[in-house]
Amino acid sequence: xxxxxxxxxxxALWKVILQSESIRGVRGIVVLAVIAGMTLMLFSIGSYYxxxxxxxFGKSNAAEINISGRQRMLxxxxxxxxxxxxxxxxxxxxNELKAAIDQMSKAHQALLHGxxxxxxxxxxxxQVKAMYFQLPYNLDQKLEAxxxxxKAFVSANARMQTSENPHYxxxxxxxDALVAALDAVTAQxxxxxxxxxxxxxxxxxxxxxAELLTIxxxxxxxxxxxxxxxxxxxxKIVEAEAFANTIMDSMIDGLISVEEDSSIRxxxxxxxQIFGYQSTEIIGKKLKELIPDINIKNEPNGEWDGVSRxxxxxxxxxxxxxxxxxxxxxxIELGIREMQLGGQRFFI
Numbered sequence: 510x511x512x513x514x515x516x517x518x519x520x521a522l523w524k525v526i527l528q529s530e531s532i533r534g535v536r537g538i539v540v541l542a543v544i545a546g547m548t549l550m551l552f553s554i555g556s557y558y559x560x561x562x563x564x565x566f567g568k569s570n571a572a573e574i575n576i577s578g579r580q581r582m583l584x585x586x587x588x589x590x591x592x593x594x595x596x597x598x599x600x601x602x603x604n605e606l607k608a609a610i611d612q613m614s615k616a617h618q619a620l621l622h623g624x625x626x627x628x629x630x631x632x633x634x635x636q637v638k639a640m641y642f643q644l645p646y647n648l649d650q651k652l653e654a655x656x657x658x659x660k661a662f663v664s665a666n667a668r669m670q671t672s673e674n675p676h677y678x679x680x681x682x683x684x685d686a687l688v689a690a691l692d693a694v695t696a697q698x699x700x701x702x703x704x705x706x707x708x709x710x711x712x713x714x715x716x717x718x719a720e721l722l723t724i725x726x727x728x729x730x731x732x733x734x735x736x737x738x739x740x741x742x743x744x745k746i747v748e749a750e751a752f753a754n755t756i757m758d759s760m761i762d763g764l765i766s767v768e769e770d771s772s773i774r775x776x777x778x779x780x781x782q783i784f785g786y787q788s789t790e791i792i793g794k795k796l797k798e799l800i801p802d803i804n805i806k807n808e809p810n811g812e813w814d815g816v817s818r819x820x821x822x823x824x825x826x827x828x829x830x831x832x833x834x835x836x837x838x839x840x841i842e843l844g845i846r847e848m849q850l851g852g853q854r855f856f857i
Contacts, residue, residue, distance in 0.1 A: 542735075545727040552720045556713070570702040572628040576616045577695040580652075581688055583613040587659055588684050594663075595672045603663060603670075610659045617652050637697055646690040655680065655687055763841070766857045771796045774855065783841065785834035800843065802829050 590606040593599055616627075621641070623629045633641070641649045662676040671677070757764055763780035767773050773796060776788035784791070784799055797803060826844040833839060848855050 542727070542731045545723060545731055548723050549720060549727075552716055552723065556716050556720075568628055569631045570698065570705070573620065573631075574695060574698045574702065576620060576627060576629070577691060577698055580613055580616050580620075581691040581695065583609050583616070584655075584684060584688055584691065587613070588681070591659075591662070591677060591680060594670050595674075595677060598667055598670065603667075606659075607663050610656060610663060613652075613659075614656050617649075617656070621649070634697075634701055636701070637694060640690070640694050640697060646693055648687075648690045648694055651683065651687050651690055655683055658683075764857060765796065765799075766855055767796050769854045769856075773799075783833075783839065784831060790834075798832070800829055800831055800841070803843070 587606060587609050590602050590609060593602040594606055618624075619627045619629050621633075623631070640646045658676040658679045662670060662674055662680065665674065665676070757775070758778040760777060760779055763783045764775070764777040765773060765780050766775040773792050773794055776786070776791050781787060786799075791799070826842050829841055829843045830838050831841040846857050848857065
């Protein structure tokens, strides 16, 4: 049943609320949320690459320290094998000497030019480069000369592999200076590893602080405003619903809203007086329980048929009989109007 005057329903009020400036203001908060999310994403990507760099640098630096230390060990081994060869002319010692020389040469080239096989892929630091190519160490020159003498000695005829061999004498004379230079380079590699580890740890702390600060700012400028906005909008919706209910209950005409399958959705105070039902008793039941004469079917095309369809299309008001809760009947004037909400049809 319906008053013939225009009315405001709770559904229309909700629509007004949802289209209000208050809701549209959420767009600014959403923009801030997107910016904060992208910032966190960039920090996460930065953290990932920083970790990758840390791991890569750590492996390469560890390999440098390991290979540089191995060169020192090979220098001492070559000196020991030289003495064995000169004293015993042992063929096995000669082969071991040749293998040690080859290992030292390979290690030297790897440290100079890098080696994927040995895990060396970083460029020399200026300090290490100076130690290899400048005084006082001039390590590259010392190593090349040492290796040349060692290769010349091991290639010589067995009768020439004596303590009087000039290559042998130069090898013994240069051994201490070479070991000292290798020790200095190894110490520099270790120093660089510690320095870079401290620097990377500092960068990681900076990134962590920046991420935490971004999260805190996101909470202050995005989450809290959003919570306040949602709370305010919910309060407005509650107020609008209370206002709509007050209007409905203040009407002198009975107002019943039904869904497309004729299930009762709302029932105002005037309707309660007319039919004798409380709204809580009747909501969800079919309109036909109140007005048996109404011909309602939920047809596949979504239309009501019979008299109700005609009344809806013509917007006419007709007299019908309503059935009360106590079993009595009373004449009523029935009018039907259609409304749309959220893609669904309702009738009042």
